[in-house]
Amino acid sequence: MKARIHVTLKNGVLDPQGKAIEHALSNMGFGGVDGARQGKYIELDLNETDKTKAEAAVDEMCRKLIANTVIENYSIELE
Amino acid sequence: MKARIHVTLKNGVLDPQGKAIEHALSNMGFGGVDGARQGKYIELDLNETDKTKAEAAVDEMCRKLIANTVIENYSIELE
Incomplete structure (x- = not known):
């Protein structure tokens, strides 16, 4: 089984990588x-x-290792 | 309109971040x-x-900035 995990910054959290992409574009x-x-x-x-x-x-993996839940959201898809 | 872009390493390209996650888990x-x-x-x-x-x-943005097409694949979803 394959798990696809998206980890995104919560709204309001500064995203310097995103800003860099925006300015470069x-x-x-x-x-x-x-x-x-x-x-x-x-x-x-x-x-x-x-x-x-x-x-x-996978949810436990995300909470304990993959995502920093203070500033990040995560979503899991399984197939 | 929103574009969601996934950039992934091509098969065969070494992925130290992935290995680190695997070992940590x-x-x-x-x-x-x-x-x-x-x-x-x-x-x-x-x-x-x-x-x-x-x-x-968005395809042009990916080719010119967002993805390194030598070692990375990208996919685009629009909504």
Whole structure:
């Protein structure tokens, strides 16, 4: 089973990477970009075949290691 | 219009961040993780309302700035 995890900064948290992208695009002549936010995307290959157990395990991984829940949100998709 | 961009390392390209996650999870007692790959996730807010034009613009942004196409793949979703 494969888990796809998106980790994004919470609203209001300063995002220097996103700002850098926004300014670079503007300097390169790409108009019409009102905002950019950068997050992380993680793919995990799991042995677990039970979806409920896999989801619980990945949720715990996110809370304990992958995401900093003080400033980041995460979402999990399993397939 | 919002663009969601995923930038992932091509197969065969060494992924130290992914390896670090994999080892950390294993050391923390999470078994059953066979592999981890880390990529980037970028959200852009666009002025453009025409989907075809937006897609062409974002594709150019990815090729010229956001992704290093020698070692990275990218995918674009618009909504």
